[in-house]
Amino acid sequence: MSEDHALVFGASGLIGWAVVDQLLAPYPTPGTFASVTAVTNRPIDLAEAHWSEPEGGRPDLRLVSGVDLRGETGALADTLKQQVPNADKITHVYYFVFTSVDHDLEEEVAVNKKMLENVIDAISHLSQNLKFVMFPGGTRGYGIYIPGGTFSAPLTEDMVNNLPGEYAKTVAYPQFRRVLADACKGKSWTWCEICPDAIIGFTPNGSQFSLALHWAQYLSLFAYDHGIGQTQHRQGEAAAVEVPFPGVRAGYESLCSPVSASNIARFAIYAGQNPERCGDGRLFNIADSDTPSKMRDLWPHLAAWFGLVGTGPEARSEADLLPSEYVERHQSAFGEHGLDKAIKGGVGAGRKQLDSVGSWLTFDRQLSLAKMGEAGFAERRDPVTGWLEAFDMFRKAGLIL
Ligand SMILES: NC(=O)c1ccc[n+]([C@@H]2O[C@H](COP(=O)([O-])OP(=O)(O)OC[C@H]3O[C@@H](n4cnc5c(N)ncnc54)[C@H](OP(=O)(O)O)[C@@H]3O)[C@@H](O)[C@H]2O)c1
Numbered sequence: 001m002s003e004d005h006a007l008v009f010g011a012s013g014l015i016g017w018a019v020v021d022q023l024l025a026p027y028p029t030p031g032t033f034a035s036v037t038a039v040t041n042r043p044i045d046l047a048e049a050h051w052s053e054p055e056g057g058r059p060d061l062r063l064v065s066g067v068d069l070r071g072e073t074g075a076l077a078d079t080l081k082q083q084v085p086n087a088d089k090i091t092h093v094y095y096f097v098f099t100s101v102d103h104d105l106e107e108e109v110a111v112n113k114k115m116l117e118n119v120i121d122a123i124s125h126l127s128q129n130l131k132f133v134m135f136p137g138g139t140r141g142y143g144i145y146i147p148g149g150t151f152s153a154p155l156t157e158d159m160v161n162n163l164p165g166e167y168a169k170t171v172a173y174p175q176f177r178r179v180l181a182d183a184c185k186g187k188s189w190t191w192c193e194i195c196p197d198a199i200i201g202f203t204p205n206g207s208q209f210s211l212a213l214h215w216a217q218y219l220s221l222f223a224y225d226h227g228i229g230q231t232q233h234r235q236g237e238a239a240a241v242e243v244p245f246p247g248v249r250a251g252y253e254s255l256c257s258p259v260s261a262s263n264i265a266r267f268a269i270y271a272g273q274n275p276e277r278c279g280d281g282r283l284f285n286i287a288d289s290d291t292p293s294k295m296r297d298l299w300p301h302l303a304a305w306f307g308l309v310g311t312g313p314e315a316r317s318e319a320d321l322l323p324s325e326y327v328e329r330h331q332s333a334f335g336e337h338g339l340d341k342a343i344k345g346g347v348g349a350g351r352k353q354l355d356s357v358g359s360w361l362t363f364d365r366q367l368s369l370a371k372m373g374e375a376g377f378a379e380r381r382d383p384v385t386g387w388l389e390a391f392d393m394f395r396k397a398g399l400i401l
Contacts, residue, residue, distance in 0.1 A: 004033045004131075005089040006059075006272075009069070009119060010096035011038035012049075014199050014207050015136055018261035019094050019268055021051050023059060027269055030057030033092075037062045037084050041069070041097075042205060049204050050397055069097060069115035077122035090127040092272045095119060095135045098172070100208055100349040105170035112172040113179060120183045132272040132279065133180060133191040136264070137173035141195060144365055145170075153255060154292075154368040157195070157283045181281055190279030192271045194264060194286050197367060198357075200386040201261025202393035205341075209350035211357060212390040213399065215302060217346055218323035219243065220400035221330040223306040243308045244315040245299045246323055247358015252296045252313055257287035257367040260386025263379060270377050277375045285367035288381040292366035295358065301384045305391050313358065324351040333401065342399045 006023055010016035020038045036059045038049075043065040051061070064083045069076065081087050097115055101108035116135070123130055141160050143150025146167060151159045160173070168174055173193070180191045200212045207213055226241045245252050267286050271278035278284065296312070303310030321329060327346065334342035347354060394400045 001031055002034055003089055004091040005035045005037070005086050006033050006092040006094060007037045007039065007084070007090050007123070008094045008096070009039045010098070011063075012040040012042060012044050012203060012205060013096050013098075014201050014203055014210055014261055015196075015264055015268070016094065016096035017049075017051075017203050018201050018265035019096065020061075022262060022265040022269055024052050024061060025054060026058050027266055028273065032273065033059040035060040035062065035086060035089075037064060037090075039067050040065045041067060044205060048397070050202070050393065069118050070111065071118070073118045073121045076118050077125045080122055080126060087126045089129055090123060091129050091131045093119065093123055093130065093133045094268060094272075095133060098208070102349070109170065109172045109175055113175040116176055116179050120179065124183070124187075130187070130189040132189060132275055133184075134268050134271060135176055135180070135191075135193055137176070137193050137195045137283065139195065139197045139365055139367070141171055141173045142365070143167055144361065147360075149363040149365055153364040153366045155285065155365060156368045157285060157371055160283065177281060190275050191281055192275075192278045193281070193283045194268060194271070195283060195367070196259045196264055196286050197256055197365060198258045199261050199264060200258055200390055202390050202397070204345070204397055206345040206348055208348045209354065210347055211354055212387055213394065214323055214347045214351065214354040216391050216394050216400050217327045217331075217342065218246075219303060219306040219308060221327060221333060223308055224333050224401050225330055226308075228307040240309050241307075242311045242315065243303050244311050244320075245295060245313045245358055246316065246355070247295070247313050248362060249313055250362035251358040251360070252299070253294055254362055255292035255294060255364040255366040256361065257285070257289075257292055257365075257369075258298075258383055258386070259287045260381060260383075260389070262386065262389070263288055263381055266379055267372065267377050271375075274376065282371075282375075284372045284375060285369055286372060287367050287369055288383045288386060290369050290373075290380065292364075293383045298384060298387065302387055305388055322355040324355050337401060339398045339401065341397070342401075345399055
């Protein structure tokens with residue numbers, strides 16, 4: 001039996017939650033990990049985390065909440081030593097923490113770099129058994145925050161080296177790479193980075209940049225406000241109510257590569273089990289499908305789950321509320337149905353940015369998955385599936401009507 005111990009930071013977040021869920025599944029096989037420690041910043045109750053509870057064969061799970069990584073390094077090592085059983089056996093660190101800093105992107109880079117440094121420093125004091133560290137970058141690292149994009153798609157991993165200098169200063173990922181490349185010198189562990197575009201998944205208590213939660217709350221309230229209840233959509237009794245895509249035609253038609261959080265999680269775990277193919281600081285694009293998606297193909301399926309008819313953006317008028325404005329105006333309906341959690345646990349810092357996804361991301365930004373394929377990871381999914389699974393979980397967790 002393996003004694004491997006996975007430590008997941010950001011376990012309440014979009015990727016971190018899914019990695020814990022897959023480790024418990026247990027992916028890839030029973031016995032790969034003996035134990036999993038899920039670390040969160042905001043307190044979370046295990047019963048409300050909604051992680052899988054398969055019978056037998058699952059690794060031991062420990063939840064350590066209330067760990068703010070912005071503290072002093074020594075304090076973090078002490079906290080982990082006190083609260084994490086078998087801390088000396090930590091073999092894999094999955095680092096999925098990110099915090100936004102409003103209006104100061106260089107400060108955002110500095111804060112996030114410091115948190116990763118704290119973690120690596122603390123773990124190096126705690127465990128001599130570390131084998132692998134994984135963190136997520138993202139298409140922000142390909143310059144998609146520059147209007148019109150920076151590189152011609154398909155985006156390939158080598159492009160991150162050519163980011164315009166001023167823009168690169170506003171992105172944390174190059175700094176993360178430097179921290180890990182320096183820290184692993186002369187050590188027995190190695191590391192890897194994954195690069196997703198939009199991540200589609202579940203979180204139990206909100207998320208800073210969850211497009212699935214953002215649109216799920218919008219569509220849920222839109223359907224409710226138009227008289228469509230859950231029973232009606234199950235029975236197909238509702239009258240056709242159209243919901244136009246919140247964006248513009250170019251945003252509806254542009255090519256992109258969304259990924260379900262469960263697929264990222266499986267690749268993250270796969271990479272940690274295959275350090276010779278995936279380590280040495282390699283970067284891998286990740287998506288659900290080699291074939292790029294368009295919102296035009298996804299939106300009608302998302303709307304249909306809520307009993308709505310998803311149409312193109314042309315029917316929207318200037319007066320129509322953006323998704324976050326709509327949620328803010330109508331969210332009392334959540335409260336009326338006892339779903340206070342849906343109000344507290346919505347999308348955080350990223351809501352304005354997510355409002356603009358359909359009007360800002362008007363250029364092709366699909367990812368090449370060739371490198372991930374060469375590393376031997378062959379799992380692909382229909383891109384709609386992850387959305388619908390996330391919606392099911394949001395409803396189960398009381399985050400939508
Ligand atoms: N969301 C996307 O679609 C997307 C797409 C591409 C790339 N990415 C990248 O993926 C990474 C993770 O993003 P995500 O979407 O998973 O974000 P997320 O759902 O908001 O999760 C972020 C996690 O970081 C934790 N965290 C924040 N501040 C912390 C602190 N001071 N101490 C300890 N933990 C802290 C949060 O914990 P609490 O909630 O408990 O504070 C949360 O678990 C980021 O680098 C992001 O740029 C995201």
